[in-house]
Amino acid sequence: MILYFSATGTNKYVAEQIAKATGEKIVPLKELMRQEKYSLTVPEGEIFGVVMPTYWEGLPAILLDYLTKAEIHLEGSNHYCFFVATYGCDYGNILSTAQKEFGKVGISFDSLYAARFVDNWSPMFY
Known part of the structure; x- marks a missing residue:
């Protein structure tokens, strides 16, 4: 399972490319929020990945809001978990955050x- 958020399409593209290589399904965070689905279960042996944009050198507010209510269950103990942050100028402390x-x-x-x-981010440019 690859959880992603994409406002402009970049992160959806990244999630799709990783999904092609791994055979995992992609799950849009916006849909989980719309459906108020805060419980996720990742079956034994599946990958759990997250693809997010960098906002102000940190995580998007939609993800932080989701995590306050989320319950993510990894069944068993055989999982590979990864996080990918896309960025333009600087990724700041998003990875440690x-x-x-x-x-x-x-x-x-x-x-x-x-x-x-x-x-x-258009305000940065003339």
């Missing part, structure tokens, strides 16, 4: 990545 915030719901990432893309 992700480890900390997901740790509150029992998730510890095996690997964390920052992937640079074109910056699309």
Whole structure:
């Protein structure tokens, strides 16, 4: 399972590419929020991945809001968990923040990545 949030399409694309390589399904965070689905179960042996944009060198508010109510259950003990942050200028402390915030719901990432893309925050540019 690859949980993602994408406002502009970049992170959906990243999640889709990882899903093609791993055979995992992608799950849009916006849909989970709309459906008020705060309980996720990841079956034994499945990958649990998260793909998020960097907002102000941190996690998007929608993810932080979701995590305050979320219960993420990893069945068994055979899981690989990863986090991917996309960013334009700087990814700041998003990786350590992700480890900390997901740790509150029992998730510890095996690997964390920052992937640079074109910056699309228009107030930064003329």
